[in-house]
Amino acid sequence: MADTEKRNFDVLQDGVITKSLAFSREEREELGLRGLLPYSVSPQELQMTRLMENLGRKESDIERYVLLSSLQDRNERLFYRTVIDHIEQIMPIIYTPTVGQACKEFSTIFRQSKGFYISPEDKGEIRKILDNWPKKDIRVVVVTDGQRILGLGDLGANGMGIPIGKLALYSACAGIQPDQCLPVMLDVGTNNEEILNDILYLGYPHKRLEGDAYFELVDEFVQAIQDKYPKALIQFEDFLTPNAYALLRKYRKKVLCFNDDIQGTAAVTLAGVYASSKITGIPFKDLKIMFLGAGSAATGIADLMVRAFEKEGLSKDEAIQRLWFVDINGLVVSGRDDLMEHNLPYAHDHEEMEFIEAIDEIQPQVLIGATGFGGAFTREVIERMTAINDRPVIFALSNPTSRAECTARQAYSWSNGNAVFASGSPFKKVTYSGRTYKPGQGNNAYIFPGIGLGAIHSEAKRIPEATFLVAAKVLAEQVSDDDILLGSLYPPLPNIRDISLNIAVAVAENIYDLGLARTEKSENLHQEITDYMFDPTY
Ligand code: NAD
Numbered sequence: 001m002a003d004t005e006k007r008n009f010d011v012l013q014d015g016v017i018t019k020s021l022a023f024s025r026e027e028r029e030e031l032g033l034r035g036l037l038p039y040s041v042s043p044q045e046l047q048m049t050r051l052m053e054n055l056g057r058k059e060s061d062i063e064r065y066v067l068l069s070s071l072q073d074r075n076e077r078l079f080y081r082t083v084i085d086h087i088e089q090i091m092p093i094i095y096t097p098t099v100g101q102a103c104k105e106f107s108t109i110f111r112q113s114k115g116f117y118i119s120p121e122d123k124g125e126i127r128k129i130l131d132n133w134p135k136k137d138i139r140v141v142v143v144t145d146g147q148r149i150l151g152l153g154d155l156g157a158n159g160m161g162i163p164i165g166k167l168a169l170y171s172a173c174a175g176i177q178p179d180q181c182l183p184v185m186l187d188v189g190t191n192n193e194e195i196l197n198d199i200l201y202l203g204y205p206h207k208r209l210e211g212d213a214y215f216e217l218v219d220e221f222v223q224a225i226q227d228k229y230p231k232a233l234i235q236f237e238d239f240l241t242p243n244a245y246a247l248l249r250k251y252r253k254k255v256l257c258f259n260d261d262i263q264g265t266a267a268v269t270l271a272g273v274y275a276s277s278k279i280t281g282i283p284f285k286d287l288k289i290m291f292l293g294a295g296s297a298a299t300g301i302a303d304l305m306v307r308a309f310e311k312e313g314l315s316k317d318e319a320i321q322r323l324w325f326v327d328i329n330g331l332v333v334s335g336r337d338d339l340m341e342h343n344l345p346y347a348h349d350h351e352e353m354e355f356i357e358a359i360d361e362i363q364p365q366v367l368i369g370a371t372g373f374g375g376a377f378t379r380e381v382i383e384r385m386t387a388i389n390d391r392p393v394i395f396a397l398s399n400p401t402s403r404a405e406c407t408a409r410q411a412y413s414w415s416n417g418n419a420v421f422a423s424g425s426p427f428k429k430v431t432y433s434g435r436t437y438k439p440g441q442g443n444n445a446y447i448f449p450g451i452g453l454g455a456i457h458s459e460a461k462r463i464p465e466a467t468f469l470v471a472a473k474v475l476a477e478q479v480s481d482d483d484i485l486l487g488s489l490y491p492p493l494p495n496i497r498d499i500s501l502n503i504a505v506a507v508a509e510n511i512y513d514l515g516l517a518r519t520e521k522s523e524n525l526h527q528e529i530t531d532y533m534f535d536p537t538y
Pocket of ligand 1: 241293294296297298326371372373425442444
């Protein structure tokens with residue numbers, strides 16, 4: 001029996017309930033669909049085969065993005081089943097790197113609205129207009145103001161592709177029910193002249209709201225969400241670094257929220273660094289780590305690493321001494337007067353120097369790039385790292401692919417095959433000198449869906465920093481000997497639902513242990529969370 005009151009075209013046109021060609025003869029009879037579909041009944045498997053063929057025929061990834069985006073509206077379950085079953089192929093289309101292109105072209109490829117838009121004209125009325133959103137039980141909100149989209153800068157309202165993409169990953173990777181997800185664009189304007197001059201631009205066509213007015217609008221939004229959806233987790237996404245920090249500081253202890261660029265990136269990178277010990281043989285507690293780039297991503301990673309070192313028995317000062325930053329103006333040291341507040345804890349008493357010189361001087365075993373500057377790891381950089389390490393560990397985290405600090409092939413070939421490499425955007429397998437390497441992708445999607453699932457299951461009051469450490473450990477534990485043999489610091493992406501589930505269970509346990517849950521802990525957490533997970537199979 002079909003589980004719907006709807007009939008005829010209303011069934012076919014409802015993207016949540018339709019199975020389209022997969023409706024059986026009985027269902028077609030019962031729902032009044034006879035004559036409305038071609039004769040053939042195509043099971044979901046066959047629908048996926050057809051879809052993958054269509055995707056293959058498209059000439060560019062942006063066309064594939066558009067096709068998948070329309071499918072998400074037209075047949076949600078087919079969309080998610082295809083994403084889950086073909087995650088390695090599809091994640092780079094619905095998320096980074098193609099989502100970056102989709103954001104740039106948002107005004108032209110726009111078809112159907114998928115999220116919620118708030119502009120300065122809504123001031124004083126955000127809670128009221130939130131009632132226009134039809135769903136009653138939102139559990140995850142991903143919000144951006146579009147000011148620092150991936151490594152692409154201020155894209156204004158075009159940045160809406162990011163919350164939409166992230167929430168699709170919440171549902172695909174961790175089974176968060178799609179109707180419990182809400183993508184939000186805080187459209188406070190843009191300072192990007194090119195976008196402002198585009199007659200097709202869909203956003204609020206003014207310069208950005210700034211200062212107190214900006215923070216007041218964000219605050220009104222946070223209060224409105226808390227009022228209407230008190231159990232919802234708010235994920236801040238792609239805010240400009242100073243704002244990202246200001247918002248995180250303001251809300252992290254009061255509201256169920258986190259910032260994925262800072263905290264999610266930190267956890268996924270820490271997991272990769274933990275896993276690198278399995279290859280290099282150097283225990284985490286003995287590492288010295290250098291960052292190129294001292295923005296939100298790098299500083300977030302360092303902040304979590306301080307805690308990770310403390311857990312290994314180091315004092316906070318000792319931990320900070322293990323972490324060194326180089327930014328666009330050279331080594332971050334206390335004598336500099338151009339540093340931002342978040343850099344100050346890591347500004348060591350040391351003379352100023354350039355990047356290459358600093359590698360020779362500090363001798364890090366791990367180098368992490370988070371600059372947004374493609375090609376910042378030159379041949380000389382990799383060669384210097386190789387000269388001082390048997391197995392230099394190199395993370396090129398910047399997105400999209402064109403912004404990666406170096407490619408996988410460059411890392412392997414410039415290090416004579418010795419680099420242990422991971423990246424933010426995906427790279428294909430590389431064969432160098434007869435050996436095949438599978439570079440791991442330090443993709444935040446390994447972390448945030450599981451954190452979200454654990455947090456919403458326990459109805460966490462907030463997410464403490466310790467939870468990200470727990471998530472990083474659980475992720476690193478899932479890197480197998482086979483992954484290590486291929487030089488990969490992350491488990492295979494097709495395992496993502498199990499990975500997210502394991503992270504969710506550990507996160508929920510942690511939230512219960514810390515007394516931050518709003519639900520009673522069940523006897524069988526693993527089973528309960530499994531039972532909740534959205535399964536798009538029909
Ligand atoms: P940000 O703007 O806050 O910081 C960028 C930093 O890089 C600044 O400190 C700047 O001084 C420095 N920088 C820029 N060009 C440089 C150069 N040529 N040499 C040395 N330093 C340079 O940005 P962010 O939020 O920290 O993000 C940085 C990058 O990290 C982005 O490309 C983003 O896509 C990527 N990122 C990746 C992941 C991931 O892979 N999991 C997650 C988050 C962010």
